[in-house]
Every structure is written in structure tokens, then in C-alpha cells.
Amino acid sequence: MWAISSRAPDLAVPRAVRRPSRRIGLLIDIAVAVVVVGMLGLMIIEPGLEAGPFHVMFLAVAIAYGYRIWPPVPTVAATTAFTLLAGWLMVMQAAEGHLPKAELAEIPLMPMVLLVMIWHVRRRVAAIEEMQLMAGRQLEAVQREREFVRDTSHAIRTPVTIARGHLELVAAQDLDEEVRSDLSVAMLQLERMTALSNRLLAVARLDSGGALSEQPTNLSSLVRELASNWSAQEDRDWQVDCEPTGWIPADPEWIELALDALIENALNFTPVGGEISLGCRRSADRCVVEVADSGPGIEPEDLPHVFERFWHRPPPNGRTGTGLGLAMARSAALAHGGRLSARNGPNGGALFELELPAN
Template sequence: MVNLVAMWRFPEGETIPFHFVWISIALVFGVNSWPLAGMLTALGAVTASTGFLMLDQATRGEIRFEETAEVPLMAAVFLVMVWHVRGRQRALEELQRVAALERQRAETQDLFVRLGSHELRTSITVARGYVELIRSAHEDQQTDEDAGIVLDELGKLDRLTGGLTTLMRLDSPVSTPPIDFDAFLERLVRRWVPVADRQWSCESRVGTVLANPERLQAAMDSLLENAIAFTQNGDRITVRAWIAPPGFHIEVADTGRGIAEEHLAHIFERSWSTRHGDPRGGTGLGLAIVRAAVEARGGKVSVVSSPGAGTKFTLRIPDAVPDAPRHTTNFPPPQANPAGVHPGAAGQAP
């Protein structure tokens, strides 16, 4: 209103209050979300009032008639601004809607996997107990073989549910206390030595690092299980770790049959091996766990392999705190391992 009065009282300087009128309405529209009808009403009122004043001044010869063209031009500029702002508001609302749906989906998936894994593991434990009872109550060879098949399938289900639970846990924040990585890595590899007749070696000169041992164990167990699956008796599996600022690297290499080049781009996808008929019969979650665990820490995982030349995985993990000397261990040949013995801790699936 003040600017309209200024336009009427000072026709020779109407340009400044005229533009202040339009700046004011633009600012008000930018601060408040107007409904379309209210916006058009305000635009019509401003256009009519400023247009009337300028047309009256042009008629009396106080300004040139060409200057009245500013009124429709400013109205057009305002409409363009309104179109842009409303489009942006719609885009933001859509993003918020999609984000809310994604959060709900993630929460539902997390709840489903956690409850499903718990219920499945309970049923698997009960079923395994009854199969063992049946096996012990019948001494004939056929029953023993059938029970062995059932127990093997139950073991696969148990590893699958454990892998799913591990993947879900990788999305949640965890503590990263300082750990003696060299001792941790030696203990971890030693657990796998009785499982397979391989030439095992472990070399580490990392020292103390800030890391979550459960996530590291999940990633390393998956890599070592993968190395065993792709090697045969007598092949070598080597685990190395070293400082590489700003973090440290872990390498798991084997002299097994290797991986075809066309498969390397897909091996970290969830369930990829299952979809493509991997003869190992795995769940396809192992290498997905590796990537998720490393990337959750801000690191990267890479693989180099070719058929007949073995495979080498490298984990690049940031933020190491070195303070210990190099440690190397060559493990003795494994002893005979009973069928079905798993090196992982209770409830931990690689």
C-alpha cells in the first residue's frame, strides 16, 4: 500500500515504488505457500492497481505510454516464478513421499528378516534334534544316509538365515574399539585350518586398528569359505594384511580354479551364484556380505582372477592405528575333520 501511494504522489519517480510492489508480492509468495486461487487474486489486485495508476499517469502525460508495458511484463515474470516455485514444491513433496515409503519398506524388511530368521532358526534347531533322534534310533544304513541328507539341507538353511541376519545387521551403526588385528587375524584363520586340507598361511603387520570384530569376522569368514569352495586338497590359501595409509589392506589369495572373467562383475551381487547354477551350491550371500561389511566402513573390495590361475580378493579399509610388528604364521596340515563341523562361532554364518 505504501508503494502504491508513493507511485500516485510521485509520478516522476514511480519506477522505484512500482518495482517494490512486485518485489513485495514475490517475497510474500516465497515465504508462504499460497493456494492457487489466493495467488491469482493477489496477482490480479496488484496488476490492476499498478496498471490503473500508470495508465492514469500516462493519460495525463506524466509518464510515457510505453512504460505501462511494464505491468503485463512483471505479471508474466511473476507467473513464471510461481510456476517454478510450485513445480519445486511438488518435486519436494514427491521426494518426501518416496523417502517415507523407502523408510517404511526398509523397516518392514528389517523386521521381516529379523523375525523370519529367528523363527526359521528355532524350527531348524527343533527339526535337527528330531532327525538326530531318528538317526540314533535306527541303525540301518538307509536311515543313516537319509538323515545325513536332511541334516545337510538343514545346515544350508541355517547358513542362509545366518547370512540374511548378518546382511541386515550391517546397515546398523556399531562400535569400533581398538583391536590387535594381527592376533585377531591369526585366530580367525586358525579356525578354518581343520575344515579343509589346504596349505594355509597368515601374514599380518597391521597392529592395532579401530574396527568392529564381528563385522570383520563376517567378511573374512565369507572370503575363506569362498576360497575353500574354489580350491582342492593341497592348494594354497594365503591371508595377508598390511598398513596402507590412510588405512590397511587385507588380501585373501588362493591357487584354485579361478573365476571366469565374465563373472567377475557380478560375484558381489546377492544370490548371483544361486541364479547362475554355481556348482558349489552356496547361498550367494557370502561375497555380498563381504562388500556390505567393507563398504559400511567406508572401504572397498576388489578381485583379480582368471580360470586356472587362482583368485585374489583385496579389502581396503580406512583408519588404521598401527603399533605392532609384523606377524607371520604358517599353519600345520589340518587333521581329519568330521563331516558337518563348522569353524564359526555359535550363531555366526560366514
């Protein structure tokens, strides 16, 4: 079983640290300055009430700092300046008996609390900016990877098409058995290259978005039709159990490609005479298609890696696939807002469940 991750991991990009415009920033600066000067004036004209205005000054700076992150040096300098001035006023009033001396403990305490808050805010801002930088690099890498996959799929097609054309011309000639056998091997490998190119392009299209053309689709009819096509291979025992699912919004072409990939995978891992089961059912808001086989199943240590990029376990039966079938199927499921999961069934074989939204 081969699998290439069908989609880049979802990246949680933090929101940008919003900074106010220059005009708004200037208004905040003026407002803070007005509050600080006003509170200092109040402390001068109202002896004995210095504690209240002193607290209001620091509260105003703390609130403003949530919107306006000043540079460290001006912030510390301004805080030190109005702390010393306000502290001097409080000490003078305490010396004259207008202010309880216990209030003087607020002079070092309030600026310390403010500076600790400022330190934590700056650390958080730095962490967010670093996360944004890392997320940006990851998104760029994902975009480059998608472009590479798309360009590679196109680049493979041309030489493969040319090579097939020449080999078909050779095959039309009178050849001995050994040469014709070698030619068959070459044609088989070119078919694999063509399938690889097609699936690479399919994954790239699904990852880039906008590849779906949703329309009302009768999922149970689609599954029964696919089962009828695949069951022409009579060396396996095919079981089909489809409940009516009604019509759901889906792109039938992509769902068919996804189910073909799942059935092909089951066929590769099911021995001759084994059983392959297809089923579908509908709950309130989901439709589920199951593809099960009677093969060896998936080893417990392999289950977490089934959909990982370039993960590989050769099938015991049939030829090795392109390695993109399960990836494409998972991409199709995710593009529809559904999911594709893998586990071992009750009879030991592999069981893939394709879930699609029913509404």
C-alpha cells in the first residue's frame, strides 16, 4: 500500500499584531499625556488625595499599552519621570502629615507592576511575530511544493506520450516472442508513468482549490455502478450492500476517482478468491461509503502512516501502484468537506471509510 499525503497540513496562521495608524497612535499618546499631567495637577491641588490620581496614571498607561506599544527606552524613561515626580509629591505630603506613610509603598510597587506587564506584552508580541514568520515560511514551502507537483505532472506527460507512440509503432511490427515480452514490460511501465502523472495533477488540482464541480449526486447509485464495473474481475468475491442515500451535493467525477483508488487498493491486497465488500449508508447529515477487503489488513504500527507522504508497503498481490491513489482519494474527501479514514475491519482485512456531508 502506497500513500502520499494528499494535502499540506492545515497551518494555523496567527493574526497579525495590529498596530494603530499614525494618527490613532498620536491621539493615544496625547490622551495618556493629558491624563498623566491632569493627575499630577490633581495631586498638587488636592493634598492628601495623591493615592487615587497616582493609581489612575498607571492605569491609563496600562490601558493605552494594550493598543499602543511604545519602544522600550521611551516607555521606561517616561514611567521613571512621572513616577519620580508623583513620588516626590507623595513623600512631601506624607512628611507634612497629609498622607498616611503606608501609601508610600505604592511608589515603587505600581511602576514595577506596570513594567512587568510591559515586559510580558513585548514577549507575547515577539512570539506572535516569530510564529507569523515561521507560518509564512511554511506556507511558501507548501506553495512551492504544490507548484512542483503540478509542473512535474505536466513534464512527465510529454515524454511518456512520445515514448508510447514509438513503442506502439514497434508493437505493430512482426516481432519474436522475447522482444514482444520486453515491449509489454516497457508499455506497462509507461502506463504506470501515465497514471502517476494523472494522479499527481489530480492531487495538485484538489490542493489548489476550485477543482470541484458539485451537482446533485446519487451516491448509492454511483457506488453500485462502480461495483458492477469492478466485479467483472471474477477472481474475487464481490459483496455490495448499499442503502439508499438520496441526492447529495458532490462532484461525481472526483468521487468516482476516489472510490476507484480505494477499490484498486483493496484489489491489490486481496488474494485470488478473497472477498471485497462495498457498502454505503446515510445518517442525518453524513453519507459513508465503506470499502473492505479480506486481505492481510494494516499492521497496527502502520495505521498512523497510511496517508503519510511517500509511505510505502508493497502489496502481496497484484502490481505495485503509483503511490498516489490513496492520496488523491483523501484530497477528494477533504475538498468535499468530508474525510477518509483507514482501519482494520472485524474480519481482519483493511477497511476504508469515505465520509461526505449529506447537505
